[in-house]
Amino acid sequence: MLPRGLRNHNPLNIKIGNDWKGEVDNNTDGVFEQFTEDKFGYRAAFIILRKYIKKYGRNTIRKIVDSWSPDGRYLQDAYMNAVSQYTGLSVDTPISFEDKTIMVAIVRGMAKVENGMEVNEIPVCDGYEMATHY
Secondary structure (H helix, E strand, C coil): CCCHHHHCCCCCCCECCCCCCCECCCCCCCCECCECCHHHHHHHHHHHHHHHHHHHCCCCHHHHHHHHCCCCHHHHHHHHHHHHHHHCCCCCCCCCCCCHHHHHHHHHHHHHHHHCCCCCHHHHHHHHHHHHCC
């Protein structure tokens, strides 16, 4: 069975709370958003990350994970180190939302942490492109 985030087409496990393009009509999860396709889950994630970076200055893996996963220092450290290792970037390297290659790598790394498995790059790239036109 696929992990919850992948079953929900919400690979970064975004909690219910906003109206998103591509949401299912009747959410059966109760905690996390459910989307009709992965690309919509990635789109939502990129929109949130763009806001983190541009509005709040959370422009490093450390700052992103501190906000994304506020469940305790040990879990955050493991999360950010896994994303750092996945991307090859230091946790404190400044990033730009406009750098598609880096953003796709970060989101793929986050999805791997959230779901315990590698995710396909194509819907991640589709989600990025959709988010840049939002």
